[in-house]
Amino acid sequence: MKEFKGNVLFLDRSDINTDEIIPAKYLTEIEKSAMKPHLLEDLKLEGFDPATDLAGKSVIVTRENFGCGSSREHAPWALEENNIHVVIAPSFARIFRQNMFNCGMLAIELSPDQICAVFDTFGKVSAQIVVDIDASLITIQGAAQMEKIEFNLSEFDKALVRTGGWVEYADTQY
Amino acid sequence: MGKTIAEKIFETHLVDEPFGDVSVLKLDRVFCHEITTPTAIQDLVARGKDRVFDPDKIKAVIDHVTPAKDSKTALQGKILRDWANRHGIKDFFDIGHNGVCHVIFPEKGFVQPGFTIIMGDSHTCTHGAFGAFAAGVGTTDLEVGILKGVCTFKKPDTYRMDIVGTLPNGVYAKDIILKVIQEITVNGATNMVIEFRGNIVDEMTMDQRMTLSNMAVEAGATSGICLPDMTTVDYLWAFIKDEYADKSAALEAFSRFNSDEDAIYAKLKTIDVSNLEPLTTFGYKPDNVKPVSQMKGTRIDQVYIGSCTNGRLEDLRIAATVLEGHTISDHVRGIVSPATPKIFSQALAEGIIKIFMDAGFCVTNPTCGACLGMSNGVLADGEVAASTTNRNFNGRMGKGGMVHLMSPATAAASAIKGEIANANLFCEQGSN
Numbered sequence: 001m002k003e004f005k006g007n008v009l010f011l012d013r014s015d016i017n018t019d020e021i022i023p024a025k026y027l028t029e030i031e032k033s034a035m036k037p038h039l040l041e042d043l044k045l046e047g048f049d050p051a052t053d054l055a056g057k058s059v060i061v062t063r064e065n066f067g068c069g070s071s072r073e074h075a076p077w078a079l080e081e082n083n084i085h086v087v088i089a090p091s092f093a094r095i096f097r098q099n100m101f102n103c104g105m106l107a108i109e110l111s112p113d114q115i116c117a118v119f120d121t122f123g124k125v126s127a128q129i130v131v132d133i134d135a136s137l138i139t140i141q142g143a144a145q146m147e148k149i150e151f152n153l154s155e156f157d158k159a160l161v162r163t164g165g166w167v168e169y170a171d172t173q174y
Numbered sequence: 175m176g177k178t179i180a181e182k183i184f185e186t187h188l189v190d191e192p193f194g195d196v197s198v199l200k201l202d203r204v205f206c207h208e209i210t211t212p213t214a215i216q217d218l219v220a221r222g223k224d225r226v227f228d229p230d231k232i233k234a235v236i237d238h239v240t241p242a243k244d245s246k247t248a249l250q251g252k253i254l255r256d257w258a259n260r261h262g263i264k265d266f267f268d269i270g271h272n273g274v275c276h277v278i279f280p281e282k283g284f285v286q287p288g289f290t291i292i293m294g295d296s297h298t299c300t301h302g303a304f305g306a307f308a309a310g311v312g313t314t315d316l317e318v319g320i321l322k323g324v325c326t327f328k329k330p331d332t333y334r335m336d337i338v339g340t341l342p343n344g345v346y347a348k349d350i351i352l353k354v355i356q357e358i359t360v361n362g363a364t365n366m367v368i369e370f371r372g373n374i375v376d377e378m379t380m381d382q383r384m385t386l387s388n389m390a391v392e393a394g395a396t397s398g399i400c401l402p403d404m405t406t407v408d409y410l411w412a413f414i415k416d417e418y419a420d421k422s423a424a425l426e427a428f429s430r431f432n433s434d435e436d437a438i439y440a441k442l443k444t445i446d447v448s449n450l451e452p453l454t455t456f457g458y459k460p461d462n463v464k465p466v467s468q469m470k471g472t473r474i475d476q477v478y479i480g481s482c483t484n485g486r487l488e489d490l491r492i493a494a495t496v497l498e499g500h501t502i503s504d505h506v507r508g509i510v511s512p513a514t515p516k517i518f519s520q521a522l523a524e525g526i527i528k529i530f531m532d533a534g535f536c537v538t539n540p541t542c543g544a545c546l547g548m549s550n551g552v553l554a555d556g557e558v559a560a561s562t563t564n565r566n567f568n569g570r571m572g573k574g575g576m577v578h579l580m581s582p583a584t585a586a587a588s589a590i591k592g593e594i595a596n597a598n599l600f601c602e603q604g605s606n
Binding site for chain 1: 189190192193194195196198209210212213216217221223238239244246247249250253294295296298310311312313314315317318321322324326360361364365394396458459546547548565567568569570573
């Protein structure tokens with residue numbers, strides 16, 4: 001199982017699409033490692049600079065409908081190559097969400113109010129998140145504050161994350 | 175209790191319900207292209223599982239970058255080609271015979287009502303136009319589909335979308351789907367199937383229904399389904415005539431999937447299109463939609479007519495009706511890409527290609543390239559495109575470029591004018 005903790009990258013915008021996460025021109029690459037330098041290269045977000053803002057970040061907290069658009073699994077791969085294994089948002093596009101779990105990574109949904117509260121409390125400071133899958137609990141630690149938030153995952157999603165993916169699971173079952 | 179078409183298809187294809195919260199479905203078709211499949215093939219090889227569940231149910235095409243533009247895209251094509259050969263995948267469409275996946279696969283009769291279909295491409299929802307459950311997936315789901323012929327989905331809630339009224343002249347399926355997305359927003363149907371109903375959908379041709387279903391994913395939907403009827407049977411007849419005594423027998427067989435009168439819908443919406451104007455997008459999201467009349471005068475650098483949304487024969491005919499006798503603006507680069515070789519040939523035979531060329535368009539081979547900024551018409555920073563494609567995301571057709579989505583009629587008119595323009599400037603349009 002992968003590690004699900006680390007410094008938080010806050011992306012304060014809804015509907016971030018997979019073309020922004022990894023532009024189509026890099027889809028000609030066969031190796032996942034080639035995605036690494038291009039994560040979020042085309043993200044339209046005031047003040048965001050992938051060259052400096054991604055360093056040391058392992059968890060993304062963002063707004064609604066993250067990962068919409070193209071089905072490209074290159075988007076989760078680009079995150080994975082940058083050691084980002086968790087995205088937390090009020091909602092995800094279906095294909096992106098499934099791709100995350102299929103790769104043994106986490107796409108965690110919290111309520112819009114909970115996400116707003118996280119942005120309000122921690123969005124302007126540096127924060128760390130630790131995800132405990134067994135306890136279904138997220139711990140957020142900021143400079144001065146700490147919060148614990150419960151989340152829900154289906155048993156199937158947990159099974160995919162624990163076994164590390166869908167390919168082996170399916171080949172033994174079907 | 176009644177069931178929707180999606181629920182009926184799930185029921186007839188159910189293999190397992192692991193942990194009770196997802197459905198593992200048996201697949202009738204796994205479609206493949208050269209961008210998302212090679213990584214799946216390589217992973218299967220690395221795992222020692224280089225097998226396919228059924229070579230007759232797998233269909234493959236090179237369509238995103240064709241002819242190959244460099245060594246990397248050449249390698250992607252080679253991986254797919256070699257794999258198709260070694261596994262006996264007979265329905266593999268390579269250069270000279272290839273076309274945009276969501277256009278060529280229906281054209282070959284590979285999509286039938288009641289089918290389950292996946293592909294590593296988000297616009298796979300297009301095939302729902304035939305009454306199939308068709309969904310885009312990532313590479314891992316595709317890989318398992320290839321290996322085992324199964325895929326998991328959550329049980330589908332259905333959003334019933336009734337399109338009713340009288341469609342005004344000069345307003346097309348593209349305008350209708352842009353209206354739908356504007357109304358329900360880019361995640362209005364996430365994790366749902368949109369079931370397109372109403373007299374307007376009943377009256378549509380299969381080409382028009384495919385345009386409608388194609389963009390269901392832009393509202394977040396898993397699939398966009400139209401119920402099979404005699405229009406569906408007529409389209410498919412050449413491929414299914416040996417299986418049924420006559421067309422009514424085929425219709426009866428397909429109708430068993432149709433939603434029951436008392437089916438339960440998660441959401442219901444009715445859109446009356448009687449006063450709909452031609453629409454276009456602004457901004458970087460497909461739900462940023464305005465009437466063309468409010469966007470007129472927006473200067474454009476390139477017009478693209480093609481793609482899995484609007485690269486079909488009817489689309490080219492409509493654009494040609496607008497273009498005939500005109501030349502495009504001096505500052506506009508016009509590109510048209512008929513979506514399959516068959517469409518290209520038919521357009522040639524009908525004189526449509528000549529109309530495009532006389533107007534000053536570049537006619538390219540069938541390919542997806544320009545739509546996602548991979549090849550055959552990439553925008554430069556700051557450039558603006560009027561396009562019949564499906565996504566206006568930031569950088570979609572080239573870094574720093576702006577894309578305005580619209581119907582082929584509006585795109586053709588905009589090409590002539592050099593700025594976004596309504597097609598009624600240039601021709602009296604018949605009903606679509």
